Amino acid sequence: MASNGTTRVVMLGTGTPRPDPSRSGPATAIVVGDTPYLIDFGAGVIRRTTAAYQNGVTALGFGGINIKTAFLTHLHSDHTIGYPDLIFTPWVMGRNEPIDVYGPKGIAAMTDNILKAWQVDIDGRAGGIGDHDLAGCKVNTHEIAPGVVYRDRNVTVTAFSVQHEEMVDSFGFRFDTPDRVIVMSGDTGPTQTLIDHSRGCDVLIHEAYSMATYHCVSARAQDYRRRHHTSSIELAAIANEVQPELLVIYHRSNMGGGAASADSEDVLLDEIRALYKGQVVAGHDLDVF
Numbered sequence: 001m002a003s004n005g006t007t008r009v010v011m012l013g014t015g016t017p018r019p020d021p022s023r024s025g026p027a028t029a030i031v032v033g034d035t036p037y038l039i040d041f042g043a044g045v046i047r048r049t050t051a052a053y054q055n056g057v058t059a060l061g062f063g064g065i066n067i068k069t070a071f072l073t074h075l076h077s078d079h080t081i082g083y084p085d086l087i088f089t090p091w092v093m094g095r096n097e098p099i100d101v102y103g104p105k106g107i108a109a110m111t112d113n114i115l116k117a118w119q120v121d122i123d124g125r126a127g128g129i130g131d132h133d134l135a136g137c138k139v140n141t142h143e144i145a146p147g148v149v150y151r152d153r154n155v156t157v158t159a160f161s162v163q164h165e166e167m168v169d170s171f172g173f174r175f176d177t178p179d180r181v182i183v184m185s186g187d188t189g190p191t192q193t194l195i196d197h198s199r200g201c202d203v204l205i206h207e208a209y210s211m212a213t214y215h216c217v218s219a220r221a222q223d224y225r226r227r228h229h230t231s232s233i234e235l236a237a238i239a240n241e242v243q244p245e246l247l248v249i250y251h252r253s254n255m256g257g258g259a260a261s262a263d264s265e266d267v268l269l270d271e272i273r274a275l276y277k278g279q280v281v282a283g284h285d286l287d288v289f
């Protein structure tokens with residue numbers, strides 16, 4: 001497991017809305033010492049968390065029961081489908097404290113609606129012989145604005161606005177820990193705010209699509225990509241300006257590519273490496289950096 005410092009980045013899900021069995025929905029854990037912090041909760045988040053635990057990232061706890069603090073980049077379904085999983089599965093596994101979730105406007109309503117939707121389950125497990133502590137499925141939500149949104153002895157988390165077209169309340173996050181600076185792009189086109197927040201960081205986790213796939217999709221899909229996401233060429237330019245110690249590509253969108261779209265990971269890396277000479281890798285589920 002490749003990490004010497006006390007802060008580790010655990011790629012739990014590196015996928016997109018496309019239900020690729022080898023890539024869970026977007027989810028990343030930043031583990032500082034023994035404390036895990038979660039960014040996004042896409043499909044399969046707790047199963048991947050448990051796999052990471054079994055791989056030796058024990059700070060997560062079995063079934064993610066040690067995750068008490070989570071951050072959400074934006075409300076798109078691929079980043080939030082695992083939310084009931086995050087709320088209920090660790091509770092069933094023994095979490096007996098509330099979690100705190102920091103996210104865009106709308107996260108409070110989404111939380112309330114999920115709790116309502118699962119009310120029968122909550123009543124059943126908390127009452128009678130289920131005997132689960134109701135506190136363990138409570139969520140304290142925090143609707144955030146750009147700036148420092150969280151601080152404790154391990155970490156300062158700064159949210160910054162990104163460019164995801166109609167999802168106007170979309171954020172990237174910068175984690176300042178005792179030994180590292182880690183920046184997560186969320187879903188975004190190129191923005192100055194990301195550059196300003198990630199200059200000289202240790203790890204930049206950034207979404208991207210390849211130009212090879214871009215040229216294969218409809219004009220409409222190309223337009224969608226330009227408004228919502230970052231191309232290989234754009235990401236290389238960002239990396240040249242920011243100069244991260246390590247660039248990790250995730251959320252490799254092939255919007256408009258359809259179900260049969262080929263895996264373009266190598267092509268995407270080649271496109272970036274042609275223009276950027278720093279260290280860049282493609283993130284896979286359960287990679288640790």
Ligand SMILES: [Zn+2]
Nearest residue numbers: 016076078187
């Ligand atoms: Zn997404």
Ligand SMILES: [Zn+2]
Nearest residue numbers: 074076164187
């Ligand atoms: Zn999105």
